[in-house]
Amino acid sequence: MSAPASIPVDPRRDGRRLALLLVATPFVLWILLIVVIPHVDLLLISLHEKVAPRVFKTGIRNYVEFFGEPVYVQALVRTVAMSLLATALTLVIAFPVAYYIAKLARGRARTALFMACLLPFWVSELVRVFGWMMILRETGLLSNLLIWAGITAGPVEFLYNDVVVMIGLVYTSLLFMVVPLISALDSLDDSLIEAGYDLGGNAVSILREVVVPHAMPGIVAGSIVVFMLTLGNYLTPTLLGGKSSQWFTAQIYTQFITRFNWEVGSAFGFVLLATSSLIVWIGLRLTGQSLSSTLGR
Amino acid sequence: MSIDLEVRTVSKRFGRFTAVHDVSLQVPKGSFFSILGPSGCGKTTLMRMIAGFEQPSAGDILINGASVLATPPNRRPVNMVFQHLALFPMMTVAGNVGYGLRRRGLPREDIARKVDAVLARVGLATAGPKRIDQLSGGQKQRVAIARCMVLEPTVLLLDEPLGALDLKLREHMKVELKQLQHQFGTTFVYITHDQSEALVMSDQVAVMNGGRFEQVGTPQDLYYRPSSAFVAGFVGDSQRWMATVTAADAGRLRVRTDSGLTIAATAAEGASIAVGARVEIFVRPEAIVLEPGGSPARSAEDGVNQFDGSVDSLLFNGAASRTLVTVAAAAAPGQRDTLAVALPAGLPTGGLAPGEAVRLRFPADRAIAFAAPSGAAPSGAAPSSAASETAS
Known part of the structure; x- marks a missing residue:
């Protein structure tokens, strides 16, 4: 560089910068306007203590209120436990489905099966949940079928218990587990499975030592997505479980809408965010995976 | 065992x-x-x-x-x-x-x-x-x-x-x-x-x-001792001709290739080949002896094929070096054949140059004849097949 004063302008470099800017802008705006700014605002609100009408001071009393009231803590623990169970059940149900689609089905059967998994997701979650309600309510299809078959004397209410909430959550989450599992299992070379048999392995040992370790990134990715979706789900537990569901999101809803207590509601929201982040972190540590190796693929 | x-x-x-x-x-x-x-x-x-x-x-x-x-x-x-x-x-x-x-x-x-x-x-x-x-x-x-x-x-x-x-x-x-x-x-x-x-x-x-x-x-x-034309062609390199039998005597054949050469050949073990039959002839490159063209012609003893030709090109590959020799068929002017010949290890490549006159000799028992599959298109002079097999 003999003449540092005149910096050569590379038009291609400018073009690339413009392209990057154009590509990144919607993403940055989305993150800023819908994720970052509201969260910062909520965080600030959650740190407001109401001392008198329209008079606030900064403090952590809203969080103290959460931990001081066993009902709230119980609701959170219960929600987390149910979500973990729902994630585990979804994994157990989705794994054979994904294995069949990825490894055993061929050609059109494979496409058809994948579409069968995808199809329910073309209607909204609300409609799907109402579908379950039509089947399971006291005057619904299942109840009437049992009466018609003479198995029960009168109508039976299947809604509003934990089992039905679990069914609804697993049903809602299945696709989000099946897709990452298929992509993980798809990349497993069939000859690895054959080599396992050739060296004396059986179905159980090959599953444990070859298939599951290979599919681990997919398993973890699917589990994270399903866990987050379940933990933050409001519709399914509320509609299928009713008042007895005690879902934590319903508590947040109550604070914001029924009690109009945004300060405590925001604090609850941040407790939920911290809890889910902590559990995902523990899950990654336990399975020896990292976020980039699972969701980043 | x-x-x-x-x-x-x-x-x-x-x-x-x-x-x-x-x-x-x-x-x-x-x-x-x-x-x-x-x-x-x-x-x-x-x-x-x-x-x-x-x-x-x-x-x-x-x-x-x-x-x-x-x-x-x-x-x-x-x-x-x-x-x-x-x-x-x-x-x-x-x-x-x-x-x-x-x-x-x-x-x-x-x-x-x-x-x-x-x-x-x-x-x-x-x-x-x-x-x-x-x-x-x-x-x-x-x-x-x-x-x-x-x-x-x-x-x-x-x-x-x-x-x-x-x-x-x-x-x-x-x-x-x-x-x-x-x-x-x-x-x-x-x-x-x-x-x-x-x-x-x-x-x-x-x-x-x-x-x-x-x-x-x-x-x-x-x-x-390949037992079929497929084995002869698949195992090792070969010079290969499609030919018609002109004389047959207890496994000793005289054939005329589609390119016009007359070759003394031996029928493969167990094959019975009659006059007029279509045959495929296989000769290993190292069975062909290369002599300077000027050397005195030996008497065309029975059972030895002898052709005069000229060096077309030298394919140097260390111990697996080849010479491509063009042979003009006496009976069919204008038709020519290119044969791949193994360079003897002792012979320096420098001894030969493209265009040089050489003489090729190979014994009849190293030219093995198999009955050609019926309906097969005559492949004519097919030195390219031998060359491409070397490459693979």
């Missing part, structure tokens, strides 16, 4: 397609047996049947004299080195090698001891804790073999394991595989489409084509 592996009249049909047709073979204990054939000839299907991944449609497979058709692959005393090795990337080298021993439920100390011993035998004594992706191609190869050998199988199956390696390493691994087989003394069954791999390593080679065995024999048998 005891027979480790026997295949009796095995056939395999997929729907209406017959992949393996009535194949029989016997592999003696401790020998290196190769199945050589072009891709799609059914050799992989045959091997998968021996390993137990496919069930034969007909016939029987015996290992140590007992039928294994009812035995699933994980209980057969046979292990397989897969085409792409199929090492488990989620385990260490020691984990891979110990996999089969763990399945047998051996105590942990025994597994560690056996794994160390076999890794030392394949020259990877310190590689146990390494990950698979830290190994080179040749090291992976050895781990794949060690993983099988640690189980002390009766028969080790190898499915084109050198296919993915580069040329230099492949040449090296050929020798190494043969040494490993000697060292372990295990029966190897090796499938390949590469004739040089089969010739270099094997005690016995079966040449397979279209689901059938064309010939089973030692590499020397296949090379010098």
Whole structure:
């Protein structure tokens, strides 16, 4: 560089910068306007203590209120436990489905099966949940079928218990587990499975030592997505479980809408965010995976 | 000598397609047996049947004299080195090698001891804790073999394991595989489409084509006494002519090639060829002797072919150097033939230059004639086929 004063302008470099800017802008705006700014605002609100009408001071009393009231803590623990169970059940149900689609089905059967998994997701979650309600309510299809078959004397209410909430959550989450599992299992070379048999392995040992370790990134990715979706789900537990569901999101809803207590509601929201982040972190540590190796693929 | 592996009249049909047709073979204990054939000839299907991944449609497979058709692959005393090795990337080298021993439920100390011993035998004594992706191609190869050998199988199956390696390493691994087989003394069954791999390593080679065995024999048998035109063409390089028989006398033939040369040839063993029949003539490049053109013509003794020609080009390739010689047919002016001739190792390439007059001689018993398949298009002068086979 003999003449540092005149910096050569590379038009291609400018073009690339413009392209990057154009590509990144919607993403940055989305993150800023819908994720970052509201969260910062909520965080600030959650740190407001109401001392008198329209008079606030900064403090952590809203969080103290959460931990001081066993009902709230119980609701959170219960929600987390149910979500973990729902994630585990979804994994157990989705794994054979994904294995069949990825490894055993061929050609059109494979496409058809994948579409069968995808199809329910073309209607909204609300409609799907109402579908379950039509089947399971006291005057619904299942109840009437049992009466018609003479198995029960009168109508039976299947809604509003934990089992039905679990069914609804697993049903809602299945696709989000099946897709990452298929992509993980798809990349497993069939000859690895054959080599396992050739060296004396059986179905159980090959599953444990070859298939599951290979599919681990997919398993973890699917589990994270399903866990987050379940933990933050409001519709399914509320509609299928009713008042007895005690879902934590319903508590947040109550604070914001029924009690109009945004300060405590925001604090609850941040407790939920911290809890889910902590559990995902523990899950990654336990399975020896990292976020980039699972969701980043 | 005891027979480790026997295949009796095995056939395999997929729907209406017959992949393996009535194949029989016997592999003696401790020998290196190769199945050589072009891709799609059914050799992989045959091997998968021996390993137990496919069930034969007909016939029987015996290992140590007992039928294994009812035995699933994980209980057969046979292990397989897969085409792409199929090492488990989620385990260490020691984990891979110990996999089969763990399945047998051996105590942990025994597994560690056996794994160390076999890794030392394949020259990877310190590689146990390494990950698979830290190994080179040749090291992976050895781990794949060690993983099988640690189980002390009766028969080790190898499915084109050198296919993915580069040329230099492949040449090296050929020798190494043969040494490993000697060292372990295990029966190897090796499938390949590469004739040089089969010739270099094997005690016995079966040449397979279209689901059938064309010939089973030692590499020397296949090379010098091929029993079919397919074997003659597939194993080794050959100068090849389509020709018509003009005179026949108890296996000694006189033929006229489509390019106009008159050649004294010998009918292949067991082939009966009459005057007027269409034949394919095969001559190995090293059977042709190259002499300077000026040398005094020897009396055209019976049973020796002699052609005058000129050097077309020199294909230098070290010990495998070739000279392409153009021969003009006396009977058919304008027609010419190009023959690939092996350069004698002692002859410096500098002794020849393109355009130089040379004389070619080869004995009639090195020109083998096979009845041409009926309806085959005359391939005419086909020196290009010989050249392209050299390249592959």
